[in-house]
Amino acid sequence: MSDRRAPLRTVDEHLALVLEATAALPDVELPLLDALDLSCAEDVHAPLRLPRFDNSAMDGYAARAADVAGASAATPVTLPVVGDIGAGQSPTPVTHLEPGTTAKIMTGAPMPAGADTVVPYEWTDRGVAEVSIDRPAAAGQHVRYAGEDVAEGDLLVEVGTTLGPRHLGLLASVGRSVVRVRRRPRVLIVSTGSELREPGVALVPGADDDAIYDGNSYLLAGAALRAGAVPLRVGLVPDRPDAFLAALDDALGAPDGADLVVTSGGISMGDYDVVKAALTPGGTVWFGGLAMQPGKPQGFGAVAAGGRQVPFFALPGNPVSSYLSFEMFVRPALRRMMGLTPESRPTVRARLTHAVTSPAGRRQFLRGVVTIGSDGNTVTEVAPVGGSGSHLVGDLAASDALIVVPEDVTAVAAGDTVTVIRLDQD
Numbered sequence: 001m002s003d004r005r006a007p008l009r010t011v012d013e014h015l016a017l018v019l020e021a022t023a024a025l026p027d028v029e030l031p032l033l034d035a036l037d038l039s040c041a042e043d044v045h046a047p048l049r050l051p052r053f054d055n056s057a058m059d060g061y062a063a064r065a066a067d068v069a070g071a072s073a074a075t076p077v078t079l080p081v082v083g084d085i086g087a088g089q090s091p092t093p094v095t096h097l098e099p100g101t102t103a104k105i106m107t108g109a110p111m112p113a114g115a116d117t118v119v120p121y122e123w124t125d126r127g128v129a130e131v132s133i134d135r136p137a138a139a140g141q142h143v144r145y146a147g148e149d150v151a152e153g154d155l156l157v158e159v160g161t162t163l164g165p166r167h168l169g170l171l172a173s174v175g176r177s178v179v180r181v182r183r184r185p186r187v188l189i190v191s192t193g194s195e196l197r198e199p200g201v202a203l204v205p206g207a208d209d210d211a212i213y214d215g216n217s218y219l220l221a222g223a224a225l226r227a228g229a230v231p232l233r234v235g236l237v238p239d240r241p242d243a244f245l246a247a248l249d250d251a252l253g254a255p256d257g258a259d260l261v262v263t264s265g266g267i268s269m270g271d272y273d274v275v276k277a278a279l280t281p282g283g284t285v286w287f288g289g290l291a292m293q294p295g296k297p298q299g300f301g302a303v304a305a306g307g308r309q310v311p312f313f314a315l316p317g318n319p320v321s322s323y324l325s326f327e328m329f330v331r332p333a334l335r336r337m338m339g340l341t342p343e344s345r346p347t348v349r350a351r352l353t354h355a356v357t358s359p360a361g362r363r364q365f366l367r368g369v370v371t372i373g374s375d376g377n378t379v380t381e382v383a384p385v386g387g388s389g390s391h392l393v394g395d396l397a398a399s400d401a402l403i404v405v406p407e408d409v410t411a412v413a414a415g416d417t418v419t420v421i422r423l424d425q426d
């Protein structure tokens, strides 16, 4: 039993303890597309230069600048066309250009030695055997030089870079098909409560009169996916410690078992608080209260799984409490496991539209909806949605932000400026 007189742990203290107990997962090699949004775990150096060879930036004629220096509309220069160079024609049909000649060349095709400029089609009569050029072309014009973008050995992507589409494009451009990254954590999600039923299953009059659908595991699994993790939903677990421990053993014993466990429900002061009852004897999970509303009851620690210690989050059952606890503690932990910075949600200051109150000594997270200014970007106002009740899932879904009321504030007036955490944005 937790001591009800024990002082509440602050949100910041709890987060610090959670992050201290969480480490980056080992790195793995993945195909490029599977590495999108993951943290790179190697310094990637260019195995080749880009462009690989001098090539043309235009469809036209490879020429020597000196040969066309005197060209004008009134006195065009006419030169023989000795060949036709397309991209990807190996072996290249013209590798050397004699003075006084030209070769047709397409965008991306290799420049023949001796040529130092490209005359675009638009400056010519597009001749086939010989071409008439009506303007001078400077040396280097429309030539893309080998290595001007990336030199061999250049550092392309540094350890810790979050790989986006542009990084994947660069890695592929130097011939890489795989890259070492911090992999996505597998998150076991367990909903506890004998009252719970699977969505999609009809409620039976009589037997299910006090039943409710399991919203939490979808809420938490969705949040885990959004955080970049792989959620593994375990079926509903009734309020029996033996059933809970058996379900946990089963899931954690599986090959490719979880890297982190999240349960919801069963941790408060009730007579059937299954998670607390099952794990308190082991002593590896702390149960207590946080100076936070919603989300006061919490459990955090580790459980053994196949010789490993897996971080364990016992979140409160009320849906809003569960979600907020995920946002505040589980998401940062998952990000750390993925080698990302734990904090990611943009926090802004905005004008509160309506007065709110908050319990003394607790950091309150109210749900809100932001108004975006005429620049399409700046948050100007935030309006509270619904009340502070942690069962209000309708209001939770309607919100797009959290309004933070600090521990030492019990009332905020309409028009005051508050801190706002924007949800669904990284």
Ligand SMILES: Nc1nc2c(c(=O)[nH]1)N[C@H]1C(S)=C(S)[C@@H](COP(=O)(O)OP(=O)(O)OC[C@H]3O[C@@H](n4cnc5c(N)ncnc54)[C@H](O)[C@@H]3O)O[C@H]1N2
Pocket (backbone or CB within 6 Å): 191, 192, 193, 195, 196, 212, 213, 214, 215, 216, 217, 264, 265, 266, 267, 268, 269, 270, 273, 294, 295, 296, 297, 315, 316, 317, 318, 319, 321, 390
């Ligand atoms: N005497 C006290 N009672 C309670 C306290 C307290 O300090 N003293 N704290 C309250 C607070 S705050 C919260 S939060 C809850 C947390 O309780 P539990 O974590 O033990 O959660 P449960 O009792 O199992 O469930 C609470 C509530 O949430 C519903 N629930 C649970 N799981 C789901 C789910 N998967 N999907 C949808 N809804 C779920 C459940 O039916 C209950 O209504 O304790 C307060 N009580």
Ligand code: MOO
Pocket (backbone or CB within 6 Å): 292, 293, 294, 295, 296, 297, 316, 318, 321, 322, 390
């Ligand atoms: O803290 Mo409970 O999480 O307020 O509903």
